[in-house]
Amino acid sequence: MLDTKLIRSEPDKVRQALINRNSDTDVLDLFLDLDEQRRKALWEVEALKAERNSVSEQIAQMKKSKLDATAEITRMREVGSRIKQMDSEVAEIESRISDIAYNMPNIPHSSVPVGKDESDNVTVRSWGEPRTFDFEPVPHWELASSLDIIDFERGSKIAGSGFILYKGLGARLERSLFNWMLDVHTTEHGYREVFPPFLVNRRAMVGTGQLPKFDEDMYHTDKDDDLYLDPTAEVPVTNIYMDEILNASDLPQYLTAFTACFRREAGSAGKDTRGLLRVHQFNKVEMVKFVAPETSYDEHERLLANAEAILQKLNIPYRVVLLCTGDLSFCAAKCYDIEIYAPGVDQWLEVSSCSNFEDFQARRANIRYRPEPGAKPEFLHTLNGSGVALPRLVVALLETYQQSDGTIVVPEALRPYLGTDIIS
Protein backbone atom coordinates (compact mmCIF):
# COMPACT_ATOMS: atom_id res chain seq x y z
CA MET A 1 0.00 0.00 0.00
CA LEU A 2 1.22 3.45 -0.84
CA ASP A 3 1.37 6.33 1.59
CA THR A 4 -1.79 8.41 1.23
CA LYS A 5 0.22 11.55 1.84
CA LEU A 6 2.53 10.64 -1.03
CA ILE A 7 -0.37 10.05 -3.41
CA ARG A 8 -1.85 13.38 -2.38
CA SER A 9 1.36 15.39 -2.61
CA GLU A 10 3.03 13.74 -5.62
CA PRO A 11 0.24 12.42 -7.81
CA ASP A 12 2.34 12.77 -10.94
CA LYS A 13 4.99 10.46 -9.58
CA VAL A 14 2.33 7.88 -8.81
CA ARG A 15 0.70 8.37 -12.20
CA GLN A 16 4.00 7.76 -13.99
CA ALA A 17 4.59 4.64 -11.93
CA LEU A 18 1.19 3.29 -12.89
CA ILE A 19 1.85 4.03 -16.55
CA ASN A 20 5.21 2.28 -16.38
CA ARG A 21 3.49 -0.74 -14.93
CA ASN A 22 0.86 -0.81 -17.69
CA SER A 23 -1.63 -0.08 -14.95
CA ASP A 24 -4.82 1.92 -15.10
CA THR A 25 -4.49 5.54 -13.95
CA ASP A 26 -8.20 6.33 -13.64
CA VAL A 27 -8.17 4.97 -10.10
CA LEU A 28 -5.64 7.60 -9.16
CA ASP A 29 -7.97 10.45 -10.07
CA LEU A 30 -10.82 8.74 -8.32
CA PHE A 31 -8.63 8.32 -5.27
CA LEU A 32 -7.69 11.99 -5.20
CA ASP A 33 -11.31 13.01 -5.57
CA LEU A 34 -12.46 10.71 -2.77
CA ASP A 35 -9.62 11.84 -0.56
CA GLU A 36 -10.80 15.42 -0.98
CA GLN A 37 -14.35 14.39 -0.15
CA ARG A 38 -13.16 12.54 2.89
CA ARG A 39 -11.30 15.46 4.34
CA LYS A 40 -14.24 17.76 3.77
CA ALA A 41 -16.64 15.37 5.49
CA LEU A 42 -14.19 14.79 8.32
CA TRP A 43 -13.87 18.48 8.91
CA GLU A 44 -17.63 18.78 9.33
CA VAL A 45 -18.20 15.76 11.51
CA GLU A 46 -15.25 16.57 13.72
CA ALA A 47 -16.63 20.04 14.37
CA LEU A 48 -19.91 18.44 15.45
CA LYS A 49 -18.10 16.00 17.70
CA ALA A 50 -16.13 18.81 19.28
CA GLU A 51 -19.38 20.55 20.03
CA ARG A 52 -20.92 17.43 21.48
CA ASN A 53 -17.92 16.91 23.71
CA SER A 54 -17.92 20.41 25.13
CA VAL A 55 -21.70 20.61 25.58
CA SER A 56 -21.73 17.21 27.24
CA GLU A 57 -19.27 18.54 29.72
CA GLN A 58 -21.48 21.58 30.29
CA ILE A 59 -24.43 19.31 30.90
CA ALA A 60 -22.46 17.45 33.50
CA GLN A 61 -21.62 20.74 35.24
CA MET A 62 -25.21 21.96 35.10
CA LYS A 63 -26.53 18.75 36.57
CA LYS A 64 -23.99 19.03 39.33
CA SER A 65 -25.23 22.51 40.18
CA LYS A 66 -28.83 21.31 39.86
CA LEU A 67 -29.55 23.45 36.81
CA ASP A 68 -32.02 22.43 34.13
CA ALA A 69 -30.19 21.06 31.06
CA THR A 70 -33.20 19.94 29.06
CA ALA A 71 -32.60 22.41 26.24
CA GLU A 72 -28.99 21.31 25.81
CA ILE A 73 -29.87 17.66 25.92
CA THR A 74 -32.53 18.11 23.28
CA ARG A 75 -30.13 19.99 21.08
CA MET A 76 -27.42 17.38 21.47
CA ARG A 77 -29.86 14.67 20.55
CA GLU A 78 -30.08 16.34 17.15
CA VAL A 79 -26.34 16.75 16.91
CA GLY A 80 -25.88 13.12 17.87
CA SER A 81 -28.04 11.81 15.08
CA ARG A 82 -26.36 14.11 12.59
CA ILE A 83 -23.00 12.75 13.71
CA LYS A 84 -24.17 9.20 13.27
CA GLN A 85 -25.32 9.97 9.76
CA MET A 86 -22.09 11.72 8.81
CA ASP A 87 -19.95 9.01 10.39
CA SER A 88 -21.48 6.48 8.08
CA GLU A 89 -20.90 8.76 5.11
CA VAL A 90 -17.24 9.04 6.06
CA ALA A 91 -17.03 5.28 6.52
CA GLU A 92 -18.50 4.77 3.06
CA ILE A 93 -15.94 7.11 1.49
CA GLU A 94 -13.12 5.50 3.43
CA SER A 95 -14.05 2.04 2.33
CA ARG A 96 -14.00 3.17 -1.31
CA ILE A 97 -10.61 4.78 -0.73
CA SER A 98 -9.16 1.69 0.84
CA ASP A 99 -10.51 -0.48 -1.98
CA ILE A 100 -8.44 1.59 -4.34
CA ALA A 101 -5.45 1.83 -2.05
CA TYR A 102 -5.23 -1.93 -1.50
CA ASN A 103 -5.38 -2.53 -5.24
CA MET A 104 -2.75 0.02 -6.21
CA PRO A 105 0.69 -1.44 -6.97
CA ASN A 106 4.01 -0.34 -5.51
CA ILE A 107 6.13 2.33 -7.17
CA PRO A 108 9.13 0.83 -8.99
CA HIS A 109 12.56 1.88 -7.76
CA SER A 110 14.56 4.25 -9.95
CA SER A 111 17.03 1.47 -10.80
CA VAL A 112 14.28 -0.62 -12.39
CA PRO A 113 14.31 -0.47 -16.20
CA VAL A 114 11.15 0.91 -17.73
CA GLY A 115 9.66 -1.66 -20.03
CA LYS A 116 6.47 -3.15 -21.33
CA ASP A 117 6.80 -6.88 -20.67
CA GLU A 118 9.30 -9.64 -19.99
CA SER A 119 11.11 -8.96 -23.25
CA ASP A 120 12.36 -5.73 -21.65
CA ASN A 121 13.84 -7.49 -18.64
CA VAL A 122 17.59 -7.15 -18.28
CA THR A 123 19.93 -10.06 -17.70
CA VAL A 124 22.44 -8.70 -15.20
CA ARG A 125 24.74 -11.71 -15.01
CA SER A 126 25.12 -15.36 -15.83
CA TRP A 127 26.92 -18.02 -13.84
CA GLY A 128 28.20 -21.32 -15.19
CA GLU A 129 27.88 -22.88 -18.59
CA PRO A 130 25.01 -25.17 -19.56
CA ARG A 131 26.37 -28.68 -19.77
CA THR A 132 27.02 -30.16 -23.20
CA PHE A 133 25.94 -33.73 -23.85
CA ASP A 134 27.32 -36.49 -26.03
CA PHE A 135 23.81 -37.97 -26.06
CA GLU A 136 20.34 -36.45 -26.37
CA PRO A 137 19.26 -35.29 -22.87
CA VAL A 138 15.76 -36.38 -21.99
CA PRO A 139 13.15 -34.43 -20.03
CA HIS A 140 12.82 -34.96 -16.30
CA TRP A 141 9.41 -36.64 -16.46
CA GLU A 142 10.92 -39.46 -18.45
CA LEU A 143 13.90 -39.77 -16.11
CA ALA A 144 11.77 -39.60 -12.98
CA SER A 145 9.17 -42.05 -14.23
CA SER A 146 11.64 -44.67 -15.34
CA LEU A 147 13.59 -44.36 -12.08
CA ASP A 148 10.22 -44.59 -10.27
CA ILE A 149 11.06 -41.60 -8.09
CA ILE A 150 8.03 -39.57 -9.15
CA ASP A 151 4.60 -41.06 -9.83
CA PHE A 152 2.69 -38.47 -11.81
CA GLU A 153 -0.30 -40.71 -12.51
CA ARG A 154 -0.97 -41.64 -8.92
CA GLY A 155 -0.38 -38.09 -7.74
CA SER A 156 -3.15 -37.02 -10.09
CA LYS A 157 -5.32 -39.91 -9.01
CA ILE A 158 -5.31 -38.98 -5.35
CA ALA A 159 -5.38 -35.18 -5.66
CA GLY A 160 -5.56 -34.03 -9.25
CA SER A 161 -3.22 -32.89 -11.96
CA GLY A 162 -0.46 -30.69 -10.66
CA PHE A 163 -0.12 -32.66 -7.44
CA ILE A 164 3.02 -34.69 -7.21
CA LEU A 165 3.69 -38.03 -5.57
CA TYR A 166 7.41 -38.41 -4.88
CA LYS A 167 8.63 -41.88 -4.07
CA GLY A 168 11.80 -43.50 -2.78
CA LEU A 169 14.83 -41.37 -3.54
CA GLY A 170 12.52 -38.82 -5.15
CA ALA A 171 10.85 -38.24 -1.81
CA ARG A 172 14.19 -38.26 -0.08
CA LEU A 173 15.57 -35.81 -2.63
CA GLU A 174 12.84 -33.34 -1.67
CA ARG A 175 13.61 -33.76 2.00
CA SER A 176 17.35 -33.53 1.34
CA LEU A 177 17.04 -30.36 -0.67
CA PHE A 178 15.00 -28.36 1.79
CA ASN A 179 16.98 -29.62 4.76
CA TRP A 180 20.24 -28.75 3.07
CA MET A 181 19.05 -25.30 1.98
CA LEU A 182 17.85 -24.48 5.49
CA ASP A 183 21.21 -25.61 6.81
CA VAL A 184 23.07 -23.39 4.35
CA HIS A 185 20.98 -20.33 5.13
CA THR A 186 21.13 -20.80 8.88
CA THR A 187 24.79 -21.74 9.20
CA GLU A 188 26.36 -19.71 6.39
CA HIS A 189 24.04 -16.79 5.71
CA GLY A 190 22.91 -15.81 9.19
CA TYR A 191 19.20 -16.61 8.95
CA ARG A 192 17.07 -17.84 11.81
CA GLU A 193 14.88 -20.79 11.01
CA VAL A 194 11.14 -20.60 11.60
CA PHE A 195 8.47 -23.15 10.87
CA PRO A 196 5.18 -21.35 10.37
CA PRO A 197 1.57 -22.47 9.95
CA PHE A 198 0.68 -23.64 6.44
CA LEU A 199 -2.68 -21.90 6.67
CA VAL A 200 -3.08 -18.20 7.33
CA ASN A 201 -5.95 -15.84 7.92
CA ARG A 202 -7.29 -13.16 5.62
CA ARG A 203 -5.49 -10.36 7.40
CA ALA A 204 -2.11 -11.96 6.72
CA MET A 205 -2.93 -12.43 3.05
CA VAL A 206 -3.81 -8.75 2.79
CA GLY A 207 -0.65 -7.84 4.68
CA THR A 208 1.69 -9.32 2.09
CA GLY A 209 -0.47 -8.30 -0.85
CA GLN A 210 -1.96 -11.58 -2.09
CA LEU A 211 -5.36 -10.16 -1.24
CA PRO A 212 -7.57 -8.57 -2.30
CA LYS A 213 -6.24 -8.64 -5.85
CA PHE A 214 -5.16 -12.24 -6.36
CA ASP A 215 -7.86 -14.17 -4.59
CA GLU A 216 -8.45 -16.50 -7.55
CA ASP A 217 -4.87 -17.82 -7.35
CA MET A 218 -5.24 -18.92 -3.73
CA TYR A 219 -6.62 -22.03 -2.10
CA HIS A 220 -9.20 -21.16 0.49
CA THR A 221 -10.80 -23.40 3.08
CA ASP A 222 -14.55 -23.68 2.96
CA LYS A 223 -16.79 -23.88 6.03
CA ASP A 224 -16.44 -20.84 8.27
CA ASP A 225 -12.70 -20.83 8.81
CA ASP A 226 -11.81 -18.23 6.19
CA LEU A 227 -8.26 -19.54 6.03
CA TYR A 228 -5.94 -19.60 3.05
CA LEU A 229 -3.25 -22.15 2.22
CA ASP A 230 0.17 -20.56 2.07
CA PRO A 231 1.06 -19.69 -1.51
CA THR A 232 4.56 -19.06 -0.15
CA ALA A 233 6.21 -18.85 3.27
CA GLU A 234 6.49 -15.12 2.61
CA VAL A 235 2.93 -14.78 3.89
CA PRO A 236 3.17 -16.33 7.36
CA VAL A 237 6.75 -15.21 7.93
CA THR A 238 6.40 -11.56 6.91
CA ASN A 239 3.24 -11.28 8.98
CA ILE A 240 4.95 -12.52 12.12
CA TYR A 241 5.39 -8.87 13.14
CA MET A 242 2.01 -7.64 11.98
CA ASP A 243 0.83 -4.72 14.15
CA GLU A 244 4.09 -4.56 16.06
CA ILE A 245 6.68 -1.89 16.70
CA LEU A 246 10.21 -3.29 16.74
CA ASN A 247 13.28 -1.67 18.23
CA ALA A 248 16.04 -0.52 15.92
CA SER A 249 18.25 -3.05 17.71
CA ASP A 250 15.93 -5.84 16.48
CA LEU A 251 16.95 -5.05 12.90
CA PRO A 252 18.02 -6.36 10.55
CA GLN A 253 16.24 -9.63 11.00
CA TYR A 254 16.79 -12.55 8.66
CA LEU A 255 14.34 -15.44 8.76
CA THR A 256 14.20 -18.56 6.67
CA ALA A 257 11.41 -21.07 6.48
CA PHE A 258 10.40 -24.20 4.69
CA THR A 259 6.76 -24.57 3.71
CA ALA A 260 4.70 -26.34 1.19
CA CYS A 261 3.22 -23.78 -1.20
CA PHE A 262 -0.22 -24.00 -2.71
CA ARG A 263 -1.27 -22.19 -5.86
CA ARG A 264 -4.27 -22.59 -8.07
CA GLU A 265 -2.32 -21.29 -11.07
CA ALA A 266 -5.60 -19.91 -12.30
CA GLY A 267 -5.35 -18.63 -15.83
CA SER A 268 -2.37 -20.75 -16.77
CA ALA A 269 -4.28 -23.83 -17.90
CA GLY A 270 -2.36 -25.69 -20.55
CA LYS A 271 0.83 -23.70 -19.97
CA ASP A 272 3.92 -25.68 -18.94
CA THR A 273 1.72 -28.42 -17.62
CA ARG A 274 4.09 -31.33 -18.14
CA GLY A 275 6.05 -32.83 -15.35
CA LEU A 276 7.15 -30.48 -12.60
CA LEU A 277 7.14 -27.25 -14.54
CA ARG A 278 3.95 -25.84 -13.03
CA VAL A 279 2.28 -27.55 -10.11
CA HIS A 280 -0.37 -26.73 -7.52
CA GLN A 281 1.63 -27.81 -4.50
CA PHE A 282 5.36 -27.53 -4.13
CA ASN A 283 8.07 -27.21 -1.54
CA LYS A 284 10.11 -24.12 -1.06
CA VAL A 285 12.62 -22.57 1.28
CA GLU A 286 12.05 -18.86 1.63
CA MET A 287 14.21 -16.07 3.01
CA VAL A 288 12.56 -13.03 4.60
CA LYS A 289 14.24 -9.88 5.85
CA PHE A 290 13.02 -7.05 8.05
CA VAL A 291 15.38 -4.11 7.69
CA ALA A 292 15.81 -0.38 8.26
CA PRO A 293 14.75 1.56 5.14
CA GLU A 294 18.15 3.04 4.36
CA THR A 295 19.72 -0.41 4.17
CA SER A 296 17.16 -2.23 2.09
CA TYR A 297 18.85 -2.03 -1.29
CA ASP A 298 22.14 -3.37 0.08
CA GLU A 299 20.16 -6.07 1.86
CA HIS A 300 18.43 -6.86 -1.41
CA GLU A 301 21.73 -7.57 -3.18
CA ARG A 302 22.86 -9.81 -0.34
CA LEU A 303 19.57 -11.67 -0.35
CA LEU A 304 20.02 -12.33 -4.04
CA ALA A 305 23.57 -13.55 -3.40
CA ASN A 306 22.23 -15.97 -0.76
CA ALA A 307 19.87 -17.50 -3.29
CA GLU A 308 22.62 -17.68 -5.91
CA ALA A 309 24.88 -19.47 -3.46
CA ILE A 310 22.47 -22.40 -3.40
CA LEU A 311 22.76 -22.86 -7.14
CA GLN A 312 26.51 -22.39 -7.13
CA LYS A 313 26.90 -25.10 -4.52
CA LEU A 314 24.85 -27.41 -6.70
CA ASN A 315 26.80 -26.31 -9.73
CA ILE A 316 23.65 -25.46 -11.67
CA PRO A 317 24.12 -22.73 -14.29
CA TYR A 318 21.85 -19.75 -13.86
CA ARG A 319 21.24 -16.20 -14.93
CA VAL A 320 19.99 -13.25 -12.92
CA VAL A 321 17.28 -11.17 -14.52
CA LEU A 322 16.25 -7.71 -13.39
CA LEU A 323 12.54 -7.34 -14.03
CA CYS A 324 11.36 -4.26 -15.89
CA THR A 325 8.50 -2.08 -14.67
CA GLY A 326 5.97 -3.89 -16.84
CA ASP A 327 6.87 -7.34 -15.49
CA LEU A 328 7.32 -6.39 -11.85
CA SER A 329 4.94 -8.03 -9.40
CA PHE A 330 2.28 -6.00 -7.62
CA CYS A 331 4.03 -5.45 -4.28
CA ALA A 332 7.65 -5.18 -5.40
CA ALA A 333 9.65 -2.01 -5.88
CA LYS A 334 12.44 -4.05 -7.42
CA CYS A 335 12.84 -7.71 -8.20
CA TYR A 336 15.48 -10.07 -9.52
CA ASP A 337 14.49 -13.43 -10.91
CA ILE A 338 16.95 -16.26 -10.99
CA GLU A 339 16.55 -18.68 -13.87
CA ILE A 340 18.30 -22.00 -14.21
CA TYR A 341 18.87 -23.98 -17.34
CA ALA A 342 17.17 -27.32 -17.82
CA PRO A 343 18.69 -29.16 -20.79
CA GLY A 344 16.00 -31.84 -21.11
CA VAL A 345 13.22 -29.36 -21.77
CA ASP A 346 15.70 -26.82 -23.14
CA GLN A 347 14.26 -23.96 -21.09
CA TRP A 348 15.41 -21.40 -18.55
CA LEU A 349 13.25 -21.91 -15.47
CA GLU A 350 12.49 -19.38 -12.78
CA VAL A 351 13.45 -20.80 -9.38
CA SER A 352 13.69 -17.65 -7.33
CA SER A 353 12.32 -14.14 -7.12
CA CYS A 354 14.18 -11.79 -4.82
CA SER A 355 12.18 -8.67 -4.08
CA ASN A 356 12.47 -5.47 -2.16
CA PHE A 357 9.01 -4.30 -1.14
CA GLU A 358 10.28 -1.21 0.64
CA ASP A 359 7.48 -0.20 3.04
CA PHE A 360 4.64 -1.44 0.84
CA GLN A 361 3.95 -4.60 2.82
CA ALA A 362 4.96 -3.04 6.12
CA ARG A 363 2.26 -0.42 5.66
CA ARG A 364 -0.37 -3.05 4.86
CA ALA A 365 0.65 -5.31 7.72
CA ASN A 366 1.41 -2.35 9.99
CA ILE A 367 4.96 -3.38 10.86
CA ARG A 368 7.03 -0.56 12.26
CA TYR A 369 10.23 0.09 14.13
CA ARG A 370 11.59 2.88 16.29
CA PRO A 371 14.75 4.32 14.71
CA GLU A 372 15.88 5.64 18.12
CA PRO A 373 14.57 4.99 21.63
CA GLY A 374 11.72 7.43 22.10
CA ALA A 375 11.51 8.33 18.40
CA LYS A 376 8.34 8.09 16.39
CA PRO A 377 7.72 4.68 14.86
CA GLU A 378 8.33 4.30 11.13
CA PHE A 379 7.47 1.58 8.68
CA LEU A 380 10.38 -0.74 8.12
CA HIS A 381 11.28 -2.41 4.84
CA THR A 382 10.55 -6.03 4.02
CA LEU A 383 12.28 -8.23 1.48
CA ASN A 384 12.04 -11.80 0.49
CA GLY A 385 13.46 -14.29 -1.90
CA SER A 386 13.06 -17.93 -2.71
CA GLY A 387 16.06 -19.83 -1.57
CA VAL A 388 14.95 -21.71 -3.69
CA ALA A 389 11.78 -23.32 -5.01
CA LEU A 390 12.13 -27.05 -5.40
CA PRO A 391 10.23 -28.41 -8.39
CA ARG A 392 12.08 -26.54 -11.09
CA LEU A 393 15.36 -27.03 -9.27
CA VAL A 394 14.66 -30.76 -9.32
CA VAL A 395 13.91 -30.46 -13.04
CA ALA A 396 17.28 -28.83 -13.72
CA LEU A 397 19.06 -31.17 -11.36
CA LEU A 398 17.72 -34.35 -12.93
CA GLU A 399 18.18 -33.10 -16.45
CA THR A 400 21.65 -31.65 -15.88
CA TYR A 401 23.05 -34.61 -13.96
CA GLN A 402 21.48 -37.33 -16.08
CA GLN A 403 23.66 -39.99 -17.65
CA SER A 404 23.10 -41.84 -20.87
CA ASP A 405 21.78 -44.87 -18.95
CA GLY A 406 19.07 -42.75 -17.31
CA THR A 407 20.69 -42.62 -13.86
CA ILE A 408 21.38 -39.35 -12.06
CA VAL A 409 24.65 -38.27 -10.50
CA VAL A 410 24.01 -36.61 -7.14
CA PRO A 411 25.77 -33.24 -6.64
CA GLU A 412 28.47 -33.36 -3.99
CA ALA A 413 26.67 -31.09 -1.54
CA LEU A 414 23.60 -33.32 -1.36
CA ARG A 415 25.30 -36.67 -0.94
CA PRO A 416 25.39 -36.62 2.87
CA TYR A 417 21.69 -35.80 2.88
CA LEU A 418 20.62 -38.25 0.21
CA GLY A 419 22.89 -41.03 1.40
CA THR A 420 24.00 -41.93 -2.09
CA ASP A 421 26.01 -40.46 -4.94
CA ILE A 422 23.80 -41.83 -7.65
CA ILE A 423 20.07 -42.19 -8.19
CA SER A 424 19.49 -45.38 -10.11
Place this chain on the structure above:
RNA sequence: GGAGAGGUGGCUGAGUGGUCGAAAGCGAUCGCCUGCUAAGUGAUUGCUCGGUGAUAAACCGGGCCCCGGGUUCGAAUCCCGGCCUCUCCGCCA
Protein backbone atom coordinates in the same frame (compact mmCIF):
# COMPACT_ATOMS: atom_id res chain seq x y z
C1' G B 1 -17.52 -29.69 21.54
C1' G B 2 -19.36 -28.40 27.03
C1' A B 3 -18.65 -25.19 31.60
C1' G B 4 -16.28 -21.07 33.78
C1' A B 5 -12.81 -16.72 33.95
C1' G B 6 -10.73 -12.87 31.34
C1' G B 7 -8.95 -9.27 27.25
C1' U B 8 -6.94 -1.63 29.81
C1' G B 9 -0.49 1.93 27.72
C1' G B 10 6.39 -1.42 26.44
C1' C B 11 5.00 -4.71 31.00
C1' U B 12 2.16 -5.59 35.86
C1' G B 13 -2.34 -3.69 37.23
C1' A B 14 -6.54 -0.02 39.22
C1' G B 15 -10.75 1.97 37.30
C1' U B 16 -18.93 -0.03 36.86
C1' G B 17 -21.98 6.31 33.36
C1' G B 18 -19.49 12.73 33.11
C1' U B 19 -13.87 16.22 35.91
C1' C B 20 -10.40 9.32 32.34
C1' G B 21 -5.94 8.78 27.35
C1' A B 22 -6.78 6.54 31.89
C1' A B 23 -4.22 5.70 39.25
C1' A B 24 -0.07 3.13 41.08
C1' G B 25 4.19 0.24 40.26
C1' C B 26 7.92 -1.61 36.88
C1' G B 27 10.69 -0.54 32.65
C1' A B 28 12.71 3.30 29.38
C1' U B 29 14.79 8.39 28.26
C1' C B 30 17.04 12.94 30.01
C1' G B 31 19.03 15.40 34.36
C1' C B 32 20.75 15.80 39.59
C1' C B 33 23.33 13.52 43.54
C1' U B 34 26.93 10.05 45.86
C1' G B 35 35.05 8.27 44.70
C1' C B 36 32.88 4.00 41.05
C1' U B 37 28.79 0.57 41.15
C1' A B 38 24.30 -0.16 43.67
C1' A B 39 20.82 2.93 45.89
C1' G B 40 18.42 7.78 45.95
C1' U B 41 16.09 11.91 43.48
C1' G B 42 13.50 15.35 39.65
C1' A B 43 11.32 15.58 34.92
C1' U B 44 9.63 13.16 30.63
C1' U B 45 7.46 8.81 28.78
C1' G B 46 1.23 5.92 23.71
C1' C B 47 -0.75 5.50 18.68
C1' U B 48 -3.49 7.65 14.87
C1' C B 49 -6.51 11.07 11.66
C1' G B 50 -7.67 16.19 10.22
C1' G B 51 -6.36 21.52 10.55
C1' U B 52 -2.75 25.87 11.04
C1' G B 53 2.54 25.69 10.01
C1' A B 54 7.76 24.49 5.99
C1' U B 55 5.75 17.14 4.65
C1' A B 56 9.92 21.32 11.23
C1' A B 57 8.85 22.65 16.21
C1' A B 58 4.57 24.04 18.45
C1' C B 59 -0.52 24.47 18.84
C1' C B 60 -5.99 23.27 17.94
C1' G B 61 -9.63 19.50 17.12
C1' G B 62 -11.38 14.19 16.19
C1' G B 63 -10.65 8.94 17.18
C1' C B 64 -8.45 4.82 19.87
C1' C B 65 -8.97 1.01 26.99
C1' C B 66 -9.57 -6.69 21.75
C1' C B 67 -13.05 -5.90 17.16
C1' G B 68 -18.05 -4.49 15.36
C1' G B 69 -22.87 -2.79 16.55
C1' G B 70 -26.47 -0.71 20.26
C1' U B 71 -28.39 2.31 24.59
C1' U B 72 -27.34 7.54 26.30
C1' C B 73 -26.88 14.59 25.93
C1' G B 74 -22.36 11.73 27.45
C1' A B 75 -19.45 4.79 27.42
C1' A B 76 -12.99 1.92 29.30
C1' U B 77 -17.47 1.49 32.38
C1' C B 78 -24.22 -0.72 30.53
C1' C B 79 -26.46 -4.19 26.41
C1' C B 80 -25.85 -7.50 21.89
C1' G B 81 -22.65 -10.10 18.34
C1' G B 82 -17.71 -11.69 17.06
C1' C B 83 -12.50 -12.86 17.82
C1' C B 84 -8.67 -14.27 21.07
C1' U B 85 -6.39 -16.09 25.78
C1' C B 86 -6.52 -18.99 30.31
C1' U B 87 -8.67 -23.04 33.62
C1' C B 88 -11.59 -27.52 34.04
C1' C B 89 -14.27 -31.52 31.38
C1' G B 90 -14.96 -34.38 26.81
C1' C B 91 -12.79 -35.99 22.16
C1' C B 92 -8.31 -36.67 19.51
C1' A B 93 -2.66 -37.10 16.23
